[in-house]
Amino acid sequence: MGCDGGTIPKRHELVKGPKKVEKVDKDAELVAQWNYCTLSQEILRRPIVACELGRLYNKDAVIEFLLDKSSEKALGKAASHIKSIKNVTELRLSDNPAWEGDRGNTKGDKHDDLQRARFICPVVGLEMNGRHRFCFLRCCGCVFSERALKEIKAEVCHTCGAAFQDDDVIVLNGTKEDVETLKKRMEERRLRAKVGKKGKKPKAAESVSKPGVSEESPGPSKIKAMKPEENLDSREKKANSAPKSAANGSSSGKIGKPLSGAAKRSIADSEESEAYKSLFTTHSSAKRSKEESAHWVTHTSYCF
Template sequence: MGCDGGTIPKRHELVKGPKKIEKVDKDAELVAQWNYCTLSQEILRRPIVACELGRLYNKDAVIEFLLDKSAEKALGKAASHIKSIKNVTELRLSDNPAWEGDKGNTKGDKHDDLQRARFICPVVGLEMNGRHRFCFLRCCGCVFSERALKEIKAEVCHTCGAAFQEDDVIVLNGTKEDVEVLKTRMEERRLRAKLEKKTKKPKAAESVSKSDVVEAPGPSKVTAEKPEETGLDFREKKTNSAPRSAAINESSSGKARKPPCGAMKRSIAESEESEAYKSLFTTHSSAKRSKEESAHWVTHTSYCF
């Protein structure tokens, strides 16, 4: 039991006042934003990507999020604006030579400097720890400090030389005002892309319909003759192939072609060809054999004598 035996309670012990607002440690907040993935809350490992709002993710976590089609997604609000892998940009980061990581802290008794960052600005040399504003270009993915962008004004990337516009500059882990500006830019960009797709579709349909209308009633296209086929050999082949094609068409139609008027059937025996050529046909005298020389009834024209 309390309050007996001469104890005097104070007012704050008896009366409960308003709760104090818990303040977030700024150092811990900066470490969480710049060293951990926004989606999976794991340490950032290459390949590292950034969305159009300037948040940092592991590429593997983004791919798993897009493949997961379940209704309840963990931390889905942080990446609800990411609809495809095209909505994120892979970053080109410059390593900090002074950063050792966990190499010297094997026993756990070493002080970890939270201000030391893994990456730096390749132009000015500032560390990417949240104390300085950093940005990346959406066209190439190069990352550098905002101070370098202001001091060295150019329309070309400082690291790779790619041309960019003001719309391509995205601030990493910016303030609420920066996020609102980036959100409006993102929505305008996506609306513009949808309108371009809609305008391209009717144009493609019109070009297809015009080509059909032009090609349907007109004559068949004549293919250009190759230089090899313009010689005498090609003309001879053409003349030889013409009667063959006509004969094939007649045989397919089932109508026998009548010989022209005045044409006489000539036998090969009466022709002026050589004897070697005539011996190939059955009408030649060498092909006429006696019954003894003819083939056995079991084998058909075996000519085994």
């Protein structure tokens, strides 16, 4: 059975010491960084995009992450700085003609050389396997080795000819120091973009609120909208000018319709002729005496 007096325990079996620090295999880390998506941990496949910190992603994984922000994933922290699809750049990668992929190991009887990369630098020909530093241009998305940019100094992209600045060069899968530098650049760039948007808004508000432009040269829609108001103003002017014309007509001897707002004047007190006054019931010739009038009430125009 054992432990019956014939066994002697050793010190490491009785005393527990500190745990050994697990060392990460550098080769496995390089393979994971350059061949797998940082967000979904799937094999990189075109279209491949890179963020402003130099990490590689599958474009469909980034779109799914932006659409489904409610899911809290541990891997989502790696893409927490990606707020929209504009924060990533689609890469233009050059294929490696020596890379066979899965075609050479269909039966499983060969060793897969993971250090052989799918993509290379189009200028120098170095493989993008993590052994050499690579970077991309944020303006056009072309990928080069850092050696190519240092040896062939130019202010124009070697592939597409697009002009770029030092701020547009972003290192892919750089060290911690590189990531900190890129993070500072990203924050400064986004801050400048916010300040620029705030500066544009007041200018747009001033151009809209200029009264001189809208009053001097109104558009066709404004002219159509002002037509009903103009009709109302013309009606009010006609109504105000009607009492004046009525007063002028009475002085000249012409008959006019009495206005409701004007003061009523008796025809007997007017300066018209007696023949004209006799046409109305207020004239003395139209009035009857008590003897001529009946003792009953009639609803006629001669009832006073």
